[in-house]
Amino acid sequence: MNDAKFYSFLGIIKKSGNLSSGYNTCEIQIKKGKGKMVLVAEDASHGTQDKFVNMCKANNIPFIIHGNKGDIGSSIGKMPTSVIVINDENMSKVVLNMLR
Template identity: 50%
Template sequence: MKNKIYSLLGFAQKSKNLFSGENTCEIYIKKKVIKLIIIAEDASHNTLKKMINLCNSNGIPYIIFGNRDMLSKSIGKINRTVFGIKDENFAKKILEIAELLNIERSV
């Protein structure tokens, strides 16, 4: 089931519906483009706190899932800890899977 999230991230990347990297995601959160944020479990405490605060203040759901290596590999990049989904359908599907897996999330 976790593999489905990784696959969806790959599809989102290929269809240009995904942003990656803390700074990039921060910009697009503020522009109200992002529908879901995925934060790697091994992100730094400061990154985790900053992204959760940004999501909460902008009403954007987030999940804390996976590690940076697996998440980065799924989109063909390296060393990324924050991922932003801009397509509503991708976001909904990932949130559904996260709920089934009891992944820590906020909506």
């Protein structure tokens, strides 16, 4: 898998309006049932990783722990970001296939 393509695709998802970022925003999206996939940075705190993994399992949402906060944040035009939620089913499938 090519990380450059992966991070570029995250930027495309952000521009399409189908990506939420940040701890609180992502938590709300998951609770509302809008999240189709969650990406948590490998260097996110263990508490953040555990919280979002457990939320995803409880809500039957696919999740991946991949990348680092700096790369994820810069790919979507933000500061370092620990967690993002993809809100589009098809785009989430593309991301999952890229990372598997």
